[in-house]
Structure formats: structure tokens, C-alpha cells
Amino acid sequence: MIGGGQLARMMIPAAIELGVDLRVLAEAEGMAAAIAADRVGDYTDTATVLAFAREVDVVTFDHEHVPQDVLRALVDAGVPVHPGPDALRFAQDKLVMRERLSELGLPVPDWARVQTTAELDDFIAGHGGTAVVKTPRGGYDGKGVRVVRRAAEVSEWFTTIAEDGGDGALLVEELVDFRRELAQLVARRPSGEVATWPLVETVQVGGVCSEVIAPAPRSAGRLADVAADVAITIAEGLGVTGVLAVELFETSDERILVNELAMRPHNSGHWSMDGSTTGQFEQHLRAVLDLPLGATGSRDEWSVMVNVLGGPAEGSLTDRYGEALAAHPTAKMHNYGKAPRPGRKIGHVTVSGDDLDAVVYEARAAAAFFQD
Ligand code: ADP
Helix, strand or coil: CECCCHHHHHHHHHHHHHCCCCCEEECCCCCCCHHHEEEECCCCCHHHHHHHHCCCCCECECCCCCCHHHHHHHHHCCCCECCCHHHHHHHHCHHHHHHHHHHCCCCCCCEEEECCHHHHHHHHHHCCCCEEEECCCCCECCECEEEECCHHHHHHHHHHHHHCCCCCCEEEEECCCEEEEEEEEEEECCCCCEEECCCEEEEEECCEEEEEEECCCCCCCHHHHHHHHHHHHHHHHCCCCEEEEEEEEEECCCCEEEEEEECCCCHHHCCHHHHECCCHHHHHHHHHCCCCCCCCCECCCEEEEEEEECCCCCCCHHHHHHHHHHHCCCCEEEECCCCCCCCCEEEEEEEEECCHHHHHHHHHHHHHCCCC
């Protein structure tokens, strides 16, 4: 696996259970997955990645940032890469993704490629005076996403793309009047089998996911069917292998629009580690190894996952274990072994049960023990 963050770390227990020998190429010493980091090296360097790949049967990722030329070099060297470069490019560039989803006839917000402030101001004028501008590459957790009324508000982004040369452009979208955000996860094997988990509701605060409710309340029936169809169409249409997360908006007029894609296990699927028969990390391993996929039903009526963001002002998460675990014995704690820092995802808590209000309360209360 390339990438040594918390997703790689959470892959470790799944690999141990399946008896899969997981090797990690981490980008730095001491990362969340250090315990399995077989090698530390630069994932943008072809020689480093090729040397790592020669020692494994399949290469997969905990992020989408490995450059296309490095990925192509792996494929040319005969290394199985899942997801492959042809799929990953749609998760690496939001403009390429929007183009492809539109081609597939999938529901997306109104969007345009803009290269000048004049083009952006035209789009804004045509969409009620407000729009969402995104840098096509490198954004995460809301960085590189800005709601604007005038193109001048992102003039520095235009300067950057102009300096980068080429046909640099920004993505602009209508500001979607959404009722809530949802996520549909699906896993797909190279041989074609797909399996979807229940549709979930995600709650973001300041562009960062704070809470996930599985299944999404009031989603049984049409909504769940449409979301699963959309995710399968994307997985098949883009040739994705492994876990694919499709972030969705549910609009106030009951439509579903695709926002973002992630081609790896995703924060919106962490609940499945404790709440589903097959967790997303185990399923990702099965999928990239082309093994039969596991059942994806929920173990309990409801599961709620709450991220531990930032963490204690002083000390570590484990300093709080005594009190927190005693007060919330039903909470499943996942500690990423990362130093607390404001806004940083350093762990999560999942609680499952029959009564949604009680489950939400327990999960929030347990997570709150770890934050100041
Ligand atoms: P990132 O790559 O940082 O996750 P996203 O494209 O997912 O960026 O956007 C981050 C958040 O910004 C979304 O979760 C959503 O809350 C909000 N957002 C993004 N696009 C739109 C849009 N077109 N309309 C309204 N809100 C949006």
C-alpha cells in the first residue's frame, strides 16, 4: 500500500485477519501506519515506487496523489495496480471527474471550466450571483473550495494556475441548496463483482466530516436505490477497483447530485469496521486481491461514527482512556496514533444499537471526552 496515514493503519488489522502480508510505503517516518511501514520514501519518485512494487503482488493506495507517470511506470512494469491510473485520474482532478460524470449522464451540479475572471463572473451572474469555485487538484477537507460572489475573491487562484502554465483552469459549480450530504460506498473487484454498503448521512463542519449516520435516516426505498445505482454506474463506468466513496448532495427538491469521489476507504465508511458484516478495509483488500466480496449489511439498526478532531490540548488520547472508556463501554474507539493538533483527524468513535437518539448521544459523548 502506498501512503502511511490512518487509512493504511486501519488496513493493518484487516490484513492480519485475512493473513495478507501488508507492506506500506510511507512518505515519512513515524506516520500513523509506521507499525507496518516497510519502507519510507517519496511516492512521486518512480524508482522508489518501482523498487517497493517489485516486492509485492498488488499495489494499492491510502490517497490519490501518486502522479500518473509513476502509476503508468508501474503498469508498464507489469505490476497489478488497483485502482489503476485510468480510474485514479478521475479522483485526482475534479474537472476531469466532472467531465466524465456528465458524459455518463450522472446527476452533477451545474459546472463549468473557467480560465479567466471574466468567465467566472459570467457563470456567477448566470447562477443567482453566487457560485462555488474549486481548485481541480490537491484539495481536501474543504481546502481549495470557496463560495464566491465575485471572481476577484479567488484572484490568487487564477494567478497560480496562470503561473503553472499549460491550459490551467478552475472548476466552478452552482451553489447547491442541499438538504443534507450523503455518501454511498461501493467495492468493485477487477473481475467485476460489486457490493454496496447502506447509504449513509455525513455531517460536515467547516468542510470537515464530523459525524456519519448509517444508514442515512429516511433513506429506505427510492433514495437508497438511486444512490446505489449511481455508485455502481461510476465504479463500472470509470473502471474503479477497490473501495469507491461517492459523496452526494440530497437537494431540497429531492434530487441526488454527485459531489466528490474517493477511490480508497473513506471517512464515511469507518462505521463499517464495527457496524457492518464486512468493514471497508477488509473489503478493499478482498477487492484489490480479486477475492469474493463480503456481505455489507449492517449488524445493528444504527451505527454512528464521530470523528475525534484536534484532540486534547495537552497530552494524548490514551491519557483520557480511563474515564472515557468507563463512561461509554459500548463505544468502539479507534486511535490513529497521531499527535493532537487543532482540526486534525486523530481518531474516531463508533456506537451501534437500535435507538438512533441513544446511539447519537453515546457516540458524541464518547468522542467529546477526547476533545477540549
Ligand atoms: P474536498 O475535496 O475538500 O472534500 P468538496 O468538493 O468535497 O471538497 O467540498 C467540500 C464541502 O464543500 C462539501 O462537503 C460541501 O459541504 C461543500 N460544497 C462543495 N461543493 C458544493 C456545491 N457545489 N454547493 C454547495 N456546497 C458545496
